[in-house]
Amino acid sequence: MxxxxxxxxxxxxxxxxxxxxxxxxxxxxxxxxxxxxxxxxxxxxxxxxxxxxxxxxxxxxxxxxxxxxxxxxxxxxxxxxxxxxxxxxxxxxxxxxxxxxxxxxxxxxxxxxxxxxxxxxxxxxxxxxxxxxxxxxxxxxxxLKAPRGRPQDTEVEIDDTLYEMGTTETGRILAIRALTSLPEDQDYSSDIVAVGVHAGQVWGDLVKRWRVKGWLANDAGIGKNRGGIGGLFRCEELGMPAASISADSARIDDGLSSYHEGIVSAVNSVAAEAGVTVGMRVPAAMLLMSAARPAVKST
Incomplete structure (x- = not known):
């Protein structure tokens, strides 16, 4: 980083x-x-x-x-x-x-x-x-010259559906718009999740509440200080495999686009040890993460 x-x-x-x-x-x-x-x-x-x-x-x-x-x-x-x-x-x-x-x-x-x-x-x-x-x-x-704001229900269609794309011997392969959209009544500790949102440093805090085995998220163009992939390294410290998805390959905020269209743009060392490489399609990367031996440290 x-x-x-x-x-x-x-x-x-x-x-x-x-x-x-x-x-x-x-x-x-x-x-x-x-x-x-x-x-x-x-x-x-x-x-x-x-x-x-x-x-x-x-x-x-x-x-x-x-x-x-x-x-x-x-x-x-x-x-x-x-x-x-x-x-x-x-x-x-x-x-x-x-x-x-x-x-x-x-x-x-x-x-x-x-x-x-x-x-x-x-x-x-x-x-x-x-x-x-x-x-x-x-x-x-x-x-600040704009009219005062007002709370409003925009009725914007946001797909927060949890999609189960497959299962392995160790857990599920999931796709969803955001980690925060995961239903809280399930155990995800054996699952690999592809999300639509960015892979920034906020992941270091999110995985303390939504505990997954590994994840992939959009790189948001990577950008200044490589901030779009900062979460990869926060989770590396936790022993959690994580990878980013090129923003040019998949629509940010769209979990299904991440899964079906995404191409890996960066990996942390834990994901690399599992065999995940830059340029890999997301489904293949998720299967490798799922097969990896769990190494998540206490959060």
Missing amino acids: ADMAPDDPVPLGYNVVKPIFEGSTGRVFAMDSLLYVATPEIGEFDVVIASSFCGVGTVDRAFRHGVRAVIAHDAGVGKDQAGISALPYGDRFGMPVAAVDGRTGEVSNGLSLAAGLISHANELAQSLGVRPGQRAVDAATLM
């Missing part, structure tokens, strides 16, 4: 939100993931810079919470422009949305993203003066 640039901030951490600007009309908050947007501290007058990818399935959390506007990570844009699919949905539901170039801001690092540069903005954001090349924090202050 590449070292962080010396001037880069460290991630805020699990479930942490931080105000980074306060004006007369509202505040700008940074967070490492949109998983943390539903906090009472953040309200209808606030703009969120969250280092999740700018897809419908993640930004939908902000729609439902009712913030004023959102800036997220463009995830390398990727196959079918899935990394910025939330932009037109923002226009549809009345929310300014912009994305940061993943080469300038690290995924799973809200403060790094706030210092990054805008790559794309929807029509509502553009009407407020947001343009590509602006620093995200400057764009966010422009977004």
Whole structure:
């Protein structure tokens, strides 16, 4: 894993939100993931810079919470422009949305993203003066001119179905949009999971709650500090095999696309020991992970 640039901030951490600007009309908050947007501290007058990818399935959390506007990570844009699919949905539901170039801001690092540069903005954001090349924090202050937010049920179709793609002698082969979508009434400790979401550092926290044997996730374009695959190395420390899937090969936020279309772009040492290699198709990689001897350490 590449070292962080010396001037880069460290991630805020699990479930942490931080105000980074306060004006007369509202505040700008940074967070490492949109998983943390539903906090009472953040309200209808606030703009969120969250280092999740700018897809419908993640930004939908902000729609439902009712913030004023959102800036997220463009995830390398990727196959079918899935990394910025939330932009037109923002226009549809009345929310300014912009994305940061993943080469300038690290995924799973809200403060790094706030210092990054805008790559794309929807029509509502553009009407407020947001343009590509602006620093995200400057764009966010422009977004404070937007109407106050309101919680809304977007009725966006998000496929959170758990798909069982097969079984092996040791466990199941599963595909799902996100690890957080796994039903909590099942044991996944013998299973290998392919997900649609990114493979950033947040995985180090997620696998403490959703315990799987191994996983594959989208590399979000890899990006600054190789943040799109930071979770591989967090889980390497736990003895857990993990690999990333090229964002150009599979749609981010789509577990079935990850399974059927995905091509491995990076592996941790545990997955490598199981025989997983860059360029491998996802189903083959999952079978190798499933056959590997369990080596998960205590989390």
